[in-house]
Amino acid sequence: MNELRNERGSVKVIFTLAFVVLCVYVGLKIGTPYYRYSVFKSDAREIARVGLGDISRTKTMLVERAQELKLPIGEEDISVNVTNKTVLINTSWAETVDFFGVYQKELDFSVNIEE
Numbered sequence: 001m002n003e004l005r006n007e008r009g010s011v012k013v014i015f016t017l018a019f020v021v022l023c024v025y026v027g028l029k030i031g032t033p034y035y036r037y038s039v040f041k042s043d044a045r046e047i048a049r050v051g052l053g054d055i056s057r058t059k060t061m062l063v064e065r066a067q068e069l070k071l072p073i074g075e076e077d078i079s080v081n082v083t084n085k086t087v088l089i090n091t092s093w094a095e096t097v098d099f100f101g102v103y104q105k106e107l108d109f110s111v112n113i114e115e
Contacts, residue, residue, distance in 0.1 A: 026099065029097050029098075029099060030097060030105075030107075033095045033097065033107050033109070034107075036069045036070070036071060037109045037111075039069060040065060040066060040069055040071060040111065041111050041113070043065050044062060044065070044089050044091075044111055044113050045113050045115060047061045047062055047065065047089075048087040048089055048113055048115035049087075049115055051080075051087060055080045055081075055082060058080045058087065058089070059075060059078055059080050060075075062078050062080070062089065062091070063075050063078065066078075071093060072093050072094075072095065073091055073093050077091050077092070077093065078090075078091045079091065086114055086115060087113075087114070087115050088112075088113070088114050089111065089112070089113040089114075089115075090110075090111070090112050090113075091110070091111050092108065092109060092110040092111070093108075093109055094106050094107065094108045094109070095107050095109070
């Protein structure tokens, strides 16, 4: 208990808390785009199954889902091809993650689905 009251002990606690807060911040900043990518990919797989080979309906559903997730994808960025028994969906985008305005990291995502 005396270590927490002296200056050296309180500095350890402050640095530890600052490190934990920094790790949570970085985790959320990087984790959010990957979470949205995962959700969109899963939903795109379901939309490919439900679209029943209608290209315009499938594309519309994908664009709506991308807008709900606030992804930088437009209708022209999504490619939907229907063959005999498969639906091919291809799209890609990039998101820039900003860390305190000091460092920016560009994350590239690509969805290639064949259902």
